[in-house]
Amino acid sequence: MRIALIHALRHSPPPIEAAFAELWPQATLMNLLDDSLSSDLARDGEITAAITQRFLDLAQYARRAGAEAILFSCSAFGPCIETVKRELAPMPVLKPNEAMIEEAQAFGGKVGLLASFAPTLVSMPPEFPAGLTVVPKLAEGALAALDRGDGPEHDRLAVRAAAKLGECTVIALGQFSLARAAAAIAAATGRPVLTTPASAVRKLRTMMRLPIKSTV
Structure with a gap:
């Protein structure tokens, strides 16, 4: 079964590949990366029609290449992915964060x-349901550290930022690279x-009517 993974950050493939290796090693993965999408969004400050079209182009290419499902790893592009879902229905298309959001609901608080x-x-x-309190926190400098190849510094900055979320019931990591x-x-x-x-792979297995290998 071929699963297309579409990325807007070059750090995203390794963690999703690791999750598949653990939870669904039988899947055949197809990685598509356009890291200019993230820099263009940062430059423009909003999702434009041109960016949405580029998402459609990538998804349509994946389908033509034989992908049976698509998982996006770029959580800042939700509206683009919703457009892809509508255009490619009934093909399974999964936003990077929807599975994690569903799992977070079980914790409450x-x-x-x-x-x-x-x-x-x-x-x-x-994207979180009404009634669920979300406390956002930016791990400042973490992505820049990863960009320059300093993984330990990325992790240190992520931990430092997460420490300020101590009043939360659960912590959800919004980037695949985190x-x-x-x-x-x-x-x-x-x-x-x-x-x-991990959340996305579990949900994809369910969408493709396969048993869930492990739980949170």
Whole structure:
């Protein structure tokens, strides 16, 4: 079964590939990356019609290449992915964060939303259901550290930011690239930590009518 993974940040493929290796090793993965999407969004300050069309182009290419489902890893582009869902229906198309949001609901209380890409904290909180309190927090400098190849500094900054979410019931990591720091964040905060890659793979297996291999 071929699953297309579409990315707007170059750090996203490794964590989702690791999640598939653990939870669904039989899947055949197809990675499509356009990291200029994230820089263009940061420059423009909003999702434009041109950016949405580029998402459609990538998704349509994936379908032509034989993908049976698409998982996006770019949480700041929710409206673009909704457009793709409508255009490619009934093909399974999954937003990067929808599975994690569903799992976060089970914890109730306050959900700490940690992101390393600032636009995520604009686009993602409205996707949580009404009645669930979302506490957004930016891990300032973490993405820049990862961009220059300093993984330990990325993780340190992520942990430092997450420590300020101590009043939350659960911490949700808004970028696929943050998954690498999940264990350190859990150890530092004593809170359950949800990652977009693991949640997404579990939901994809369900959408494709396969048993869930493991749970949170």
